[in-house]
Amino acid sequence: MNKAVRVRFAPSPTGFLHIGGVRTALFNYLFAKSHKGKFILRLEDTDQERFVADGVEQIIKSLDWLGLHPDEGVWYEEKPGEHGPYIQSKRLNHYGNFAQGLVASGLAYYSDISPEQLASLKAEALASKQPFVYQQSMEPSNVTAPDTALPIRLKIPAGSTKWSDEVRGDFSTSNSLIDDFIIIKADGFPTYNFANVVDDHLMQISHVIRGDEFISSTAKHALLYDMLKFDRPTWIHLPPILSPDGKRKLSKRDGDVNVLDYQKKGYLPEALLNFLSLLGWNDGSTQEIFSPEELIAKFNIDRIQKSPAVFDSVRLDWMNGEYLRHKLTEEEFIEHIKPYIPAGWLNDLDYFKSVLRLDRDRIKRLDEAKYIMEIFFDLPKVDSKLLYKKDDAATAKQWIASTISELDTIEFTHSKLETALRGLSEKLEAQTGKYFYVLRVALTGRTEAPGLFDIFETLGKQESLKRLKNCAH
């Protein structure tokens, strides 16, 4: 009885989409696609206090950029599916019905203990170093009639709960360790633990793929499935992604954790996804670069890692550079680079392409492109200190003057420029390295740039000589 594969990514719209959440979404997506199943986007907005106005939009925009499009669920226009709505605040009737059913059969109860009372009981237990597990017997009074102002707690039965995870193996928890936890809050909204189980059942989710922070609450979920007489899904918990120092989970203090920051910085979605796919998974070979299609073809849960992975942005930069250098045609590259450069640069497309051919290999992130390429579009400011760093000003000026008259008469092609400039270098009795250094700085204002003859050729005679003349006196 192989159930159809249906998986969901179920973030909470409480801000931006975290890079760790993207890895979870990606693994869900890859698993769905590799089994010709459905990838569903569900929004868990049961905490009214943490609601953020553009939270939903942030999530959709992020997944859209990455190409992780859901088959069902919330989207710009909700994607069709038989199990909607896909946002929990619109599903309150379902949670209420199941909770009432549980109360009616004595498996759950209205709880009259206030948060303050509960907190003091806990503090007491902590002070006497006793473990604390909340049970109905601790209720200050027995509520017999339904009272919608009160939260509903699940009455945990005696015994133990066993469940298993596809990557971690078998778990067993004594029920005596589990609190009578709240399933419906006093405001009528369900808690995560409850809504999650009800929705996964109703939406016929076959595999629950999520972060490992949920391992410790999975026993509660398993219990709920059983008490509600639902079939349990297959659980797959992903290893955490750690901060660069490896000391904690990746968080805001470690820099960019909002996916859209990676878009701004000029990472390609394919590169980011490739990088993320290798955090906690590998295909067993020495292959490092995988196209989205290859990822789908090769992804399997058997090779998901148990141990945590450190987020290494240096490796991400390398991978992005690989994509930028080898995975895009010139036209595609230009399309990608457009948002990061002045529009005017593209007015003369042939010129832009000739510049791009010189600079493409040195761009690791698209947001570096403007700085790297601008020497071909704007007259550089030449710092005389830099220009005269290796030789005195008089010598440098003489070199530049000689160069101007020498180049005035030749054709600006790479080979002719090389012959002329090397010849002149000899005639001037200059060290080639120092001579070329002066020319490079005069031309670009930089010490690091493409090859000298390439710069001359690309800039052309008129512009080159203009720049040299600016530095000749």
Next chain:
RNA sequence: GGUCCCAUCGUCUAACGGUUAGGACACCAGAUUCUCAAUCUGGCAAUGCGGGUUCGAUUCCCGCUGGGAUCACCA
């Protein structure tokens, strides 16, 4: 603190009892050279510790140590 999880180069990871412990990023050196980048070649670098089991442990078992997760009317 209770419960649970994890453990190979600095980092991502391969090796499902027998390998000189492999690859990649980073780093270092060399080649190329007018600088940077790219490219190519080479190098440095790991099985946390202690017991078992076994002819033989990175691999299986136990303990320790270290790290992490979780213990909300948050998800």
